[in-house]
Amino acid sequence: xxxxxPKFEIIPRALVEDIIGEAFDVLARVxxxxxxxxxxxxxxxxxxxxxxxxxxxxxxxxxxLPIAMxxxxxxxxxxxIRLKDLRGETxxxxxxxxxxxxxxxxxxxxxxxxxGVIRRPxxxxxxxxxRLVDRLPHYHLQSTALVSGDVPGPCSDSYRxxxxxRYGRKPVVTGTFxxxxxxxxxxxxxxxxxxxxxxxxxxPAIFDACPSPPLMWSDLTSQSVxxxxxxxxxxxxxxxxxxxxxxxxxxxxxxxxxxxxTLAGVVLAQAAQPGAPVIWGGSPSAMDLxxxxxxxxxxxxMMIDASYAAVGRFLDLPTHAYMGLSDAxxxxxxxxLESGLGIILAxxxxxxxxxxxxMLDFENCxxxxxxVLDHEACAMAYRMLRGVERRDEVMALDLLxxxxxxxxxxxxxxxxxxxxxxxxxxxxxxxxxxxxxDNLADLPTAAQRAQQEVERLLAAPEEPWLDEAVIxxxxxxxxxxxxxxxxxxxxxx
Amino acid sequence: MNPNENIRxxxxxxxxxxxxxxxxxxxxxxxxxxxxxxxxxxxxxEAGDRFELGDFFLPQLLMASQAMRAALEVIFPxxxxxxxxxxxxxxxxxxxxDIHEIGKxxxxxxxxxxxxxxxxLGGDVSADRFIEQIRAVNPDxxxxxxxLTTTMIQQKMLLDRLAQEGLRDRVKVLVGGAPVTTxxxxxxxxxxxxxDAARAVDLALKLVEK
Ligand code: B1M
Numbered sequence: 001x002x003x004x005x006p007k008f009e010i011i012p013r014a015l016v017e018d019i020i021g022e023a024f025d026v027l028a029r030v031x032x033x034x035x036x037x038x039x040x041x042x043x044x045x046x047x048x049x050x051x052x053x054x055x056x057x058x059x060x061x062x063x064x065l066p067i068a069m070x071x072x073x074x075x076x077x078x079x080x081i082r083l084k085d086l087r088g089e090t091x092x093x094x095x096x097x098x099x100x101x102x103x104x105x106x107x108x109x110x111x112x113x114x115x116g117v118i119r120r121p122x123x124x125x126x127x128x129x130x131r132l133v134d135r136l137p138h139y140h141l142q143s144t145a146l147v148s149g150d151v152p153g154p155c156s157d158s159y160r161x162x163x164x165x166r167y168g169r170k171p172v173v174t175g176t177f178x179x180x181x182x183x184x185x186x187x188x189x190x191x192x193x194x195x196x197x198x199x200x201x202x203x204p205a206i207f208d209a210c211p212s213p214p215l216m217w218s219d220l221t222s223q224s225v226x227x228x229x230x231x232x233x234x235x236x237x238x239x240x241x242x243x244x245x246x247x248x249x250x251x252x253x254x255x256x257x258x259x260x261x262t263l264a265g266v267v268l269a270q271a272a273q274p275g276a277p278v279i280w281g282g283s284p285s286a287m288d289l290x291x292x293x294x295x296x297x298x299x300x301x302m303m304i305d306a307s308y309a310a311v312g313r314f315l316d317l318p319t320h321a322y323m324g325l326s327d328a329x330x331x332x333x334x335x336x337l338e339s340g341l342g343i344i345l346a347x348x349x350x351x352x353x354x355x356x357x358x359m360l361d362f363e364n365c366x367x368x369x370x371x372v373l374d375h376e377a378c379a380m381a382y383r384m385l386r387g388v389e390r391r392d393e394v395m396a397l398d399l400l401x402x403x404x405x406x407x408x409x410x411x412x413x414x415x416x417x418x419x420x421x422x423x424x425x426x427x428x429x430x431x432x433x434x435x436x437x438d439n440l441a442d443l444p445t446a447a448q449r450a451q452q453e454v455e456r457l458l459a460a461p462e463e464p465w466l467d468e469a470v471i472x473x474x475x476x477x478x479x480x481x482x483x484x485x486x487x488x489x490x491x492x493x
Numbered sequence: 494m495n496p497n498e499n500i501r502x503x504x505x506x507x508x509x510x511x512x513x514x515x516x517x518x519x520x521x522x523x524x525x526x527x528x529x530x531x532x533x534x535x536x537x538x539e540a541g542d543r544f545e546l547g548d549f550f551l552p553q554l555l556m557a558s559q560a561m562r563a564a565l566e567v568i569f570p571x572x573x574x575x576x577x578x579x580x581x582x583x584x585x586x587x588x589x590x591d592i593h594e595i596g597k598x599x600x601x602x603x604x605x606x607x608x609x610x611x612x613x614l615g616g617d618v619s620a621d622r623f624i625e626q627i628r629a630v631n632p633d634x635x636x637x638x639x640x641l642t643t644t645m646i647q648q649k650m651l652l653d654r655l656a657q658e659g660l661r662d663r664v665k666v667l668v669g670g671a672p673v674t675t676x677x678x679x680x681x682x683x684x685x686x687x688x689d690a691a692r693a694v695d696l697a698l699k700l701v702e703k
């Protein structure tokens with residue numbers, strides 16, 4: 001008997017429609033700044049109208065985008081995206097009813113419990129991280145989660161992709177930090193997929209691109225959107241209205257801004273390449289006005305996420321959000337609270353790509369232990385999405401009628417038939433044993449259990465996924481890039 | 494009651510026109526500019542302290558800085574010769590290729606709140622523009638923010654440029670931003686690093702005292 005997936009509707013449909021209507025008006029009447037010359041010209045050619053002075057050096061400025069133009073280009077965006085892993089075997093589809101989790105991206109620091117510090121990561125850390133993601137099945141995608149500190153700064157975006165391709169198997173969520181890097185990143189992806197055509201058919205990667213709040217598409221990120229569109233690689237728009245700072249303080253106001261910035265991204269991608277795959281994503285934050293920080297674990301942040309996802313779904317686009325991460329600095333109760341809430345809410349909200357696992361400290365820090373614990377939350381989310389299934393016409397009456405007083409069902413055929421499917425068995429990081437000790441020191445914390453799990457999972461030997469020739473070519477491309485930036489060669493590790 | 498309670502309130506309430514009017518009253522009473530300014534400084538410092546305690550929110554702090562600036566402009570009208578306030582002058586900006594500005598703006602607001610004169614050049618600031626402004630303003634401090642691993646290197650390049658142009662000894666350099674560390678600051682020869690805006694102010698105060 002079919003089950004009903006549990007869902008929740010955070011905002012009513014009428015409000016979704018009003019948000020979209022006002023966002024169209026924002027683009028048509030207020031306009032937005034486009035800091036990239038090619039993007040500015042492209043949008044102008046499609047009907048965008050100069051709405052202010054043009055920068056004499058850059059040839060860029062503010063544009064308004066007429067409603068008809070936005071509607072027309074929006075219509076071209078595909079409503080689903082089919083990714084494949086690096087070997088072209090497992091497909092990950094971004095379509096209604098599918099939720100995929102991946103680690104939060106581009107952390108600057110690593111939480112290192114063995115050394116007792118938070119530090120800049122290096123090659124060996126990224127390699128461990130990528131391998132750990134591969135071994136955790138509820139992460140359907142990996143991301144270039146850490147930024148390696150042992151390569152020259154200008155290569156820090158391409159090098160993290162190189163390591164994800166070299167040691168991982170799952171499709172990768174990534175992005176550029178500077179315009180020049182796109183070419184080498186695309187070259188590596190083509191190498192893995194075996195050519196430009198195959199790359200576009202089943203992309204192995206998604207490129208994140210952030211508009212700059214309020215209402216600006218920067219030079220870097222406009223370029224990334226156009227480059228990705230032309231290569232057939234999906235762009236994931238990561239609009240981040242920060243309430244009360246770079247966006248209205250009201251959640252509804254921030255949602256209008258989010259929609260306007262993201263619509264502009266969709267329009268730019270479609271203008272560059274009709275039919276370009278795009279994802280309606282974001283990483284908003286309910287800014288903490290005491291400390292000037294950007295909390296990802298605030299409930300209002302998650303409310304904005306779930307709401308803009310409803311807007312994206314209404315527009316028939318794949319959706320994404322930064323959820324399942326925490327502002328805590330340790331793998332502690334706050335980390336679990338904020339991440340668990342985010343993961344469950346994202347699943348209920350039907351978001352297609354949910355990025356954030358492993359992350360601490362406002363998107364600045366990654367933790368392997370937290371990645372393992374968040375994976376448990378993902379398992380719970382998937383279990384919850386399966387819903388309460390009606391397995392039998394008569395659900396309990398027969399069973400109860402058979403039971404003698406004081407009897408049990410432990411060995412009943414009905415129990416044996418269903419117990420593995422009905423009840424999720426968590427991994428070793430979660431503690432469901434009876435308490436075996438009284439001294440607190442003898443009762444390991446979740447973080448300590450997760451630490452053991454990390455080492456257990458990483459003890460399994462590395463499995464080479466790519467052909468030897470592809471690996472050699474990846475090494476060659478990356479080495480040339482590193483040398484051009486002044487490094488001696490590929491780092492060890 | 495504090496005789497300057499009304500000044501304290503005007504600044505803490507972020508009442509710019511009130512603060513300006515009270516500044517005018519003090520000048521009209523024949524006080525010297527520095528005497529006139531005193532209670533305003535005390536008030537803005539209180540705002541900064543309360544922000545650090547988490548008692549004052551960012552909008553309140555920024556409003557207080559604006560009130561402070563309004564009073565300052567009355568006491569030391571811009572563009573006129575004569576004594577200037579100052580704990581020191583700061584040229585600040587986010588380095589080239591980097592448009593993350595919020596943290597830098599916060600640092601600037603807090604520096605202002607503590608009596609520094611700040612020339613904020615914004616985000617994505619080229620080395621040429623920093624150099625030009627250092628020549629023009631002759632600041633005590635240069636505050637460089639970078640939020641990306643790809644743009645941190647611009648802090649080093651700018652320090653090298655300062656040395657080449659013979660300007661390194663004229664200005665103390667303070668660096669910050671999420672990827673920046675004490676070690677990095679040391680490696681590139683900066684005078685200091687601060688992890689957040691409050692500590693940036695402490696460090697700035699120390700650096701100008703030296
Ligand atoms: C001189 O002395 C000093 C002393 C102290 C100083 C100082 C100077 N400067 C700062 N401080 C210190 O004091 C401040 C106050 O206490 C603090 O400042 P902060 O800036 O740290 O704190 C602010 C008050 C609040 N924090 C912030 O404003 C930054 C928040 C995060 C989420 C962030 C934001 C908001 C943005 N971003 Co971007 N962004 C992230 C940030 C992750 C994070 N949570 O830190 C980070 C920095 N971004 C990142 C990335 C990747 C990017 N961003 C990009 C764009 C943007 C926005 C434009 C959307 C937006 C900035 C809007 C704006 N007008 O500033 C892109 C780059 C654009 C560019 N060329 O600059 C893009 C490349 C993404 C893309 N592919 O599109 C990551 C950096 C990764 C890396 N390896 O470098 C990142 C860590 C997030 C992540 N994990 O992905 C201290 O650092």
